Amino acid sequence: MSVRSTDSDSESDFSLIEDDDPVVTTNAVTELTNTTPPHVPYSLPLSPTKEHGEAVVAQNENHQIDALRDTLASNPYQYDKYVTLIQCLREHGCTAELETTRQAMQKHFGLSEDIWLAWLSDRTTQTTGADAKKKLLALYQTAVQDYLSINLWLAYLQAAMETYHTQTSSSEMENDSFLSLQDVRDICDQALLATRYHYPQGYTIFFAVRDFEMEQLLTITEDSADRENRIQRIDDLYQKQLSIPSPRLDDIFTDYSSFITTYRPANYEQIMVDTNRLVAEARIQTDRRERWETQLIESGHDFFTYRKYIHALQTSRTPVAPYEIATLYERAIVVHYLKPELWQSYAGFLFEDSTLRDKFVTVCARSVKNCPWSGQIWADYLRSCEMHPTSVQVDSVTIFEQAMCYFRSSPSLDDLVILCLEKLAQERRGCISTTPTADMQDMLRKSFRHYQGLVRELCQTHDPQFRLELYQIALETTVWQFADYARTLWQEVLHLRPTQVHVWIQYTEFEIRYGTIPTARESLVRALRVALDWPERLFDYSLTFEKLYGNMETAIGMTSKVNSARVAVEIRSQRMMAEQQEIEQQAEIKKERQRQRDRINKKRRRQKDRKQAQVSVTHAVEKRKRSPSEAERPSEASEEGGTLEEGLGNTTLAAKSGSTVVEEHPNPPLEKRPRYNEKRNLSAVDTVPASEDQSGESTANDTATVLVSCLHPSVRETELRDWFESCGPVKKVTLVRDMTGALKGYGYIEFLSPTSVSEALRTKHGQTLAGQTVTVHRYAATEADPRTVFVCNFLASTTSTQLQNLFATVGSVKQVRLPPTRRGKARCFAYIEFSTAADARKAVEQLNNYQWNMAHGALSVALSDPSKRHLPHGRPIPKTKNGRVLHVGNLPKSCTEDELRTLFNSFGTLSDVRLPKGLNLDQAKDFAFVEFRNSEDAERAQSALNGHIFEGQSLSVSVANPEKADASSHDFKGMVSQQSILPVQPSTTVRMTQFAQPVKLARLRQIFGQYGSVQRVHVNKEVSKVFVEYTHVAEATQAVEKLHNRVIDGSRIKVHFAAPKSQETTLTTPHQPATSAHTSVPTVSGMVP
Structure with a gap:
């Protein structure tokens, strides 16, 4: 579910998981500088000067503003138009119209946090005087009503407190004072009531209010009743907060203990004993909430997870405060504000709870701003206003x-x-309050006619269920007892829906109840005469009617009429079937004619291609018979039929590869020309792609070659040749194989003529071969495709749909080519083709190194470049001993790169440390490669550390031998060819692994909180890593130094710095415009403050 504004991109380990919990910031909105002057009349200069260009731009912008005004005047329910108009007006500095436009938008929509903060920021800069500040606070009061926003409440409290402090500290403001201490406290109470049960971030409001009250307490130094009242108010704040589930419950309890020690030392023991009982129950509830909050984070704040969470609180055996459930509804609305069923459920909950019923009307009013298309939402709003x-x-x-x-x-x-x-129904209830008169009845009948006409006018059709008509008929017959008027309405319905069986049956039931049996029988007879949508049902109902209400004569008559109607239905059915068969036959005739035309055209194309091939071979043979001096000059026929390499050289190469294509003798007649040999003797050359021979040079005719991919593993060269023969004569078929001889799922088809390539692209791309859809593309071995990216290093179970959904977040995906998986051989690469090259570059920028599956490693995304397909990546592999690279063996499994760097850094400057990973990418192998800047440092390190005891194991240090590694394994080759791994730089985020299970966030916060202020804690989905974010780098550094390799809860944990921010790539939802969201809560998902 997308939102109307996207949060700012995060560059930390936590930015890959969604969360609707805001990050508290003091400067939530960056003010825009209005540099564009307001619209003023101007005259265009005669010459194209700089002023003329600026005038043209201003004129275009003014036209855009006028167009937006006209659009919104005709239809004000266009959120994106409002956002664009506000942006234009803000850039032009049109203050008055900007204010009016924002008010109009707020009237029709709920505004997101971003829009409110921008509006409040603009208003703050223009605020001077007491009246302006009073209006500013009133605007804050309106802003916090749209959605639950911690940032808006904090800004509101800060504005109120600053205004109060200004009044109390400035003597000039004494006459203009309008905000008393009680007024500020009322605002604080509203903020606490709205956010107290916001589990992830509600405590921030409590801390702000507590700090304000402590400031007021410190202004009174002598004992007095006022001082005691302020102490009691702070005490009540603590008591209320300590009874609520919160992730900061222990911190608040510790602060409360210090507060009681300072201000009520005499009763400290009794107060803390009573409070401890309260906190114990709150801890139990906190553990339960923690499980649900974790599910919310893992599901990406899914709508159904919210529903289960709300249902669990409503059906909990332990009483749950209604305000907590209401707050959870508000949190769900921040994310899923476009769900009418969520608004209806929330409104129903408020109505059923007597303590919250005063909010019922307000929520209904808010719901129509978010879901104005829902008739049920508007109906609920009407009922709430009536109530x-x-x-x-x-x-x-x-x-x-x-x-x-x-x-x-x-x-x-x-x-x-x-x-x-x-x-x-509302108008009818108004008539019930008094004795209904004829005038009231006529007025209601006019209303029915009016609304029925309104529906027909706006929808250009009748209601197929005729609900308004049925409601009026029920009202006329049941309430007012006017059966004759109701019968007139029934006739109108039957006229509009003469073929619907259920309409006739309902009308018959009406006549049975309010009319006579003969009249009801007559209606059934009328129905039997027309073509119906469900005749069998009417037949059965008619016979049952006679069994209940008829005699022998009427029963025989009805049976006869039913039989006649059955015959008529069968005749109509046979006629319709004959017409359908005629249509199908005509369609088949057209298809056969088209197939005949295609066969004739195919035959003509084949003859044309063969003739061109014969001419090419003839010219090549003649050229070979010339003298050496004549051979240097290309003949005129050679220019027409192709070059020597294309005409003769390729034939020779094809013969070498085992593909018999053309013979070097005079051309036989076409009718006696032998068909291309289908039973070729394939050699090892066929395992080499068409773009390379054994020397590495290109031998393929790029203009006549196509690349076919996504092939089924059972497809062979002969089958491919037969399949592509319909497009033109095939010169060579090459299926690419790996080192074991297994097919890799793609190959190359080289035609004799380049014209066959277009036919292959047109007729074969996207077709099915051996039960699998294949892709056909023009082969270009030396040119990169700027619209296609190559992606690898994902799970073998990944599907093309999952890849499409991932890459669709950065641009328009045209096609996903995922080679098939063979038994026992995982295929973990794919090609993603975008509509534009810009989208492909954007995918590389945003998704390269993206941690799609943290347990499997980061994705590798790059622009597809066929010319580099067979080249090794990274640095070249040395084939001789390099004295700068050391092989370090017998390492502990828990060894990390940072530990190796620390061990070898004392001997000289390191260029790289490579620690190979096993099948489980979270665990290293027992050896590594350490590369120094110079061989002297490497020699000293070898002498000193060979045999060194490291974590209980004797190290084996020697100069790395690539030739030996090639002969025994591919580890050294693979590691040397990798790109250099940058050392992890100190940051505010640390990563912990190898910890004890199960994981408890409270325990983690206790462990890491000893070394600084912990901002967030996140456990990955596989419960294999824990990320902890501190406020400062120094705190994170101390945690790494103190906790790394410590035994905690029976396990020796590993603590390192997380990846630096510059290496992180954040996945956002770029397909949603930044201004199209209802919420702008900065999300850092998975974090529990």
Whole structure:
């Protein structure tokens, strides 16, 4: 589910997991500098000067603003248009119109946190005087009503507290004072009530209010009643917060202990004993909430996870505060504000709880701003206003007009009918309050006619379920007892829906109850005469009707009519089947004619291609018979038929590879020309791609070659040759194999003529061969495809749909080519083709090194370059001994690169440390390679450390021998060819592995909190790594030094710095515009503050 604004990109280990919990920042919005002057009349200069260009730009921008105004005037329910207009007005410095536009947008939509903070920032810069500050605080009060936002509440509290401090500290403001201490406390109480049960971040509001109250307490030094009241207020704040589940419960309890020690030492023991009982129960609830919060994070704050979380709180055996459930609803709405069912569930919960019923109308009013297309949401709003008429400033007529303003521009039949039904029910309830008169009945009938006409006018059709008509019929018959008027309505319905069986049956039931049996029988007879959508049901109902209400004569008559109707139905069915068969036959005739035309065209193309091939061979043979001096000059026929290399040289190469293509004798007649040999004797050359021979030089005719991929493992060269023969004469078929001889799922088809390539691309791409869809592309061995990226290092179980969903976040994906997986051989690479080269570059920038699966390693994403396909990546592999590279053996399994660097750094400057990984990428092998800048340092390190005891094991240090490594294994080759691994730089985030299970976040916070202020703690999905973020690098450094290799809870943990921010790539949702969200909560998912 996307939001209307994207959060700023995070560059930490935690940016890859979503969370709706905001990060508390003091400067949440960066003010935009208005450099563009407001729109003023101007005259264009005659010459194209710089001023002329600026004037043209200004004119275009003014035209854009005018167009946006006109669009919103016709349809105000266009969120993105409002956002664009506000941005343009802000750039032009149109302050007055900007304020008006924001107010209009706030009237129709709930504004996101970003938009509110920008509005409040602009208003703050323009605020001077008491009246302006009062209006600013009123705007803050409006801002916090749209969505639950910790940042907005903090900004509101800060603005109120700063205003109060300014008033109390400045003598000039005494006459303009409007904000008292009680007013500030009222705002604090509102903030606490709204955010106290926000589990991840609610404690931040508590700390802000507590600090303010402590400041007020410190202003009174002498004992007095006022001082005691302030101490009691702080005590009450602590007591209330300590009874609520919170991730900072222990910290708050510790602060409370210090507070009691300072201000109530005499009763310290009794107070702490009583409070400890309260905290013990809160700890139990905190553990339960922690499990649900973890599920929310792992599911990416999924809608159904929120529903289960809410249901668990509502059905909990332990009583849960209604405000906690309401706060959880508010958190869900921040993410899933476009879910009408979530708003309806929230409103129903508020209505059922007497303590929260005063919020019922407010929530209904907010819901229509987020889901204006839902008729049920508008109906709930109408009912809430009818139930609490004094709680709203608008009446039902105004609300209905607001709804119609939306439906006139975007009509929806079902939603419009639901809204009209609720409005009619409201008008009917108004008549019930008094004795209904004929005038009231006529007024209601006019309303029915009006709304029925309204539905037909806006939707250009009738309601197929005729719900408004049925409601009026039920009202006429059941309440007012006007069966004759209801019968007239039934006739209108039957006229509109004459073929629907259920309509006739309902009308018959009406006549049975309010009319006569003969009239009901007559309606059934009428129905039997027309073509119906479900005739068998009507037949059965008619016979059952006679069994209940008829006699012998009527039963025989009805049976006869039913049989006649059955015959008529069979005749109609046979006629329709004959017509359908005629249509299918005509279609088949057209297809056969098209197939005949295709065969004729194919035959003509084949004859043309063969003729061209014969001419090419003839010219080549003649050229060989010339003298050496004549051979140097290309003949005119050679220029027409192709070069010597294309005409003769390729034939020779094909013969070498075992593909019999053309013979070097005079051309036989076409009808006696032998068919290309299908049973070729394939040699080892076929295992080499067409782009390379044994010498590494290109031998393929690039203009006549296609690359076919996604082949089934069972496909062989002969089958491919037969499949592509329909496109033109095939010169060579090459299926690429690996070192073991197994097929790799792709190959090359080289035609005799380049014209056959276009036919192959047109007729074979995307077709099915051996039960699998193959892809065909023009082969270009020396040119990179700027729109295609090569991705590897993902799980073998990954599907093309998963890859498409991942790469669609950065651009428009045109195709995903994932080679098939063979039994026992995992295939972990794919090609992603984008619509534009810009999207491909964006994918490389954002998804290269992306930790899609942290247990499997980072993705490798690069632009596809066929010319480098067979070249090794990274530095060249040395084939002789290099005195600068040492092989270090017999290492402990728990050894890390940082430990090796520390061990070898004392002997000289290191260039690289390479620690190979095993099948489990989280565990290293028992050997490594250490590379120095010069061989002298490497020699000293070898002499000193060979046999050195390291973590209980004797190291084996020697000069690395690549030739020996090649003969025995590929470890050294693989490691030397890798790109240099940058050393992990100190950062605010550390990573812990090899810890005891199960993991408890409270225990982790206790361990790491000894060395600094822990901001966030995250456990990855596989529960194999823990990431801890500190406020400062020095705190993280101390944690690494103190905790690394320590035994905690029975396990020796490993603590290192996490990857530096410059190497992190954050995955956001770029397909959503930054201004299209309801929420701008900065998310750092997976973090539990």
